[in-house]
Amino acid sequence: MEDGLPWGESPIDLAEEDDAALQTGWGWIWGVLASSSVALALFNAHAVRNWAEQLPPNAMTAPIVAAAEHWYDTADRLGLNRMVDAAERAAKALRADRAA
Amino acid sequence: MLFPTLTFHVFFLLVFAANRALARLRGSLADWRRIMLLVASWIFYGWWDPRFVGLLVVSSGWNWLFGRLLANRPPARSHARLALLWLAVLGNLGVLGWFKYANFLADQVGFSLGQVVLPVGISFFTFQGLSYVIDVYNGRTRPARLLDLTLLMSFFPHLVAGPIVRPAHLLPQLAHPPRLGRQEAAACLVLILWGTIKKAVIANDLSVGLVDPVFANPAGHSSTDLALAAYGYAVQIYCDFSAYTDMAIGLAGLLGFRFPRNFDQPYRAASLQDFWRRWHISLSSWLRDYLYIGAFGGSRQALWRTCLALLGTMVLGGLWHGASWNFVIWGALHGGVLVIERLWQQLRPQAAPRLPAWAGVLVTFHIVTLGWIFFRCTAFDGAVDYIAGIAALRGGTATMATPWVLGLIAAGMACHFGPPRAVQHVARRMAALPGWAIGIGGALLLLIIEGLRGGGVAPFIYFQF
Numbered sequence: 001m002e003d004g005l006p007w008g009e010s011p012i013d014l015a016e017e018d019d020a021a022l023q024t025g026w027g028w029i030w031g032v033l034a035s036s037s038v039a040l041a042l043f044n045a046h047a048v049r050n051w052a053e054q055l056p057p058n059a060m061t062a063p064i065v066a067a068a069e070h071w072y073d074t075a076d077r078l079g080l081n082r083m084v085d086a087a088e089r090a091a092k093a094l095r096a097d098r099a100a
Numbered sequence: 101m102l103f104p105t106l107t108f109h110v111f112f113l114l115v116f117a118a119n120r121a122l123a124r125l126r127g128s129l130a131d132w133r134r135i136m137l138l139v140a141s142w143i144f145y146g147w148w149d150p151r152f153v154g155l156l157v158v159s160s161g162w163n164w165l166f167g168r169l170l171a172n173r174p175p176a177r178s179h180a181r182l183a184l185l186w187l188a189v190l191g192n193l194g195v196l197g198w199f200k201y202a203n204f205l206a207d208q209v210g211f212s213l214g215q216v217v218l219p220v221g222i223s224f225f226t227f228q229g230l231s232y233v234i235d236v237y238n239g240r241t242r243p244a245r246l247l248d249l250t251l252l253m254s255f256f257p258h259l260v261a262g263p264i265v266r267p268a269h270l271l272p273q274l275a276h277p278p279r280l281g282r283q284e285a286a287a288c289l290v291l292i293l294w295g296t297i298k299k300a301v302i303a304n305d306l307s308v309g310l311v312d313p314v315f316a317n318p319a320g321h322s323s324t325d326l327a328l329a330a331y332g333y334a335v336q337i338y339c340d341f342s343a344y345t346d347m348a349i350g351l352a353g354l355l356g357f358r359f360p361r362n363f364d365q366p367y368r369a370a371s372l373q374d375f376w377r378r379w380h381i382s383l384s385s386w387l388r389d390y391l392y393i394g395a396f397g398g399s400r401q402a403l404w405r406t407c408l409a410l411l412g413t414m415v416l417g418g419l420w421h422g423a424s425w426n427f428v429i430w431g432a433l434h435g436g437v438l439v440i441e442r443l444w445q446q447l448r449p450q451a452a453p454r455l456p457a458w459a460g461v462l463v464t465f466h467i468v469t470l471g472w473i474f475f476r477c478t479a480f481d482g483a484v485d486y487i488a489g490i491a492a493l494r495g496g497t498a499t500m501a502t503p504w505v506l507g508l509i510a511a512g513m514a515c516h517f518g519p520p521r522a523v524q525h526v527a528r529r530m531a532a533l534p535g536w537a538i539g540i541g542g543a544l545l546l547l548i549i550e551g552l553r554g555g556g557v558a559p560f561i562y563f564q565f
Binding site: 004005009010011012014024025027028029030031032033034035036037039040043044046047051083084085086087088089090091094097 | 273309
């Protein structure tokens, strides 16, 4: 009869952790998610703009699109888009070899 | 809603926070966590087409009802129970048959049914439902509450493209409060990040830059390009599908659920039997347990019947992927080679030389890649022309063989020949670092992926199944 997935059959089974260790995971992962979300919100205006551009164009979404564009421009002025821009340029250069 | 998108990022953060908050509830209040996960899963599924949430609910209700009826009807092998099982199975297959195969069958007799829309992930949740009723019938799992079964079938990490999680593996996990160790959490993050790289960079770019243009116009490309695109598709489909299941396992893990491994470096398999122990493991073990052994009798019978069982299982496995003769041929090719391997195992002369392991890997990879050509082409003639194009050794420069494309293929293959448990090794090291540092590092990696991936993310290949 059922007893759950046997230990070791999941790729996330690393070690049998004790109860104390099993509680520390939540705080740790909160730290990861919070810091990565803040960093992505600051430095990934591209994703916000791309997402807004895919919204159906109507009166409700227009201010969202405008705000996303505004944030993209502001981030650009502050130099926050540099990392994604640099990666985009590198990828373009790598792909450009195809046409050469 | 696709995993590596901003929309899903926000969705998952909300679900994660709610899951953690509700995980503290005990007793009957603990149900609220399951209810939240169920509603979140319906929102996730309804993002594509809200109409089909109803289908998911009806399918769950159907299987729950028959699970109860089967559990209330001892003894184990009475005719009434068997009739109930057949009814439950036919109900599931009827839904799958209508949405997935009705147009195909109608086409074969020259009849048109109009447009039957295929609900995303129907093959996956139907198999979940089937395994539940069959397991209840065989006493391998207890009948579940309606809430639990509906969540099992609808749970968003595995809903649209697997892995197919057995009821006996997931239902008991629903009954316990979620626990998350630091190392487990780190392993989940590694899987999510690695899956994002495989999907957003390797699979997407190979698709756009190599596979799609060559498969769209095989006659316009040299034999070298055709072969390169076939290798490229082998890497693309692995990176695409394994990325989805890596992310699914990681996301479920962060919510406190352990999903089984679904890929294990499949292209290092030294035989086709070995390949199916490493590729889409949750489907191949499903087919083995419920079809090959459960329906066809497995290997405890005469050799010719075992061979027929193997062939039948693989042909049906091919048909599971879609209503097309190409999938049938793909399944038959795999089944045929498995039969040859089985016969060779049984009838091989003692003195016959053994193939070195590296040669076995090479041969197996090329058989699998040959199968992928049928899998990728939309029509049988197209696949035959494609293979003929490779065999013709047609001249011309290899216009698609750029350093970038070759590098992507090499990267996709390299992960097959690295350490088998690299994810776990990296996770152990990550778990020793503070959470904020991992968060910043992960964000930097995602920013680089954002720049590398070009425009948007294509849907996962296995969504169509």
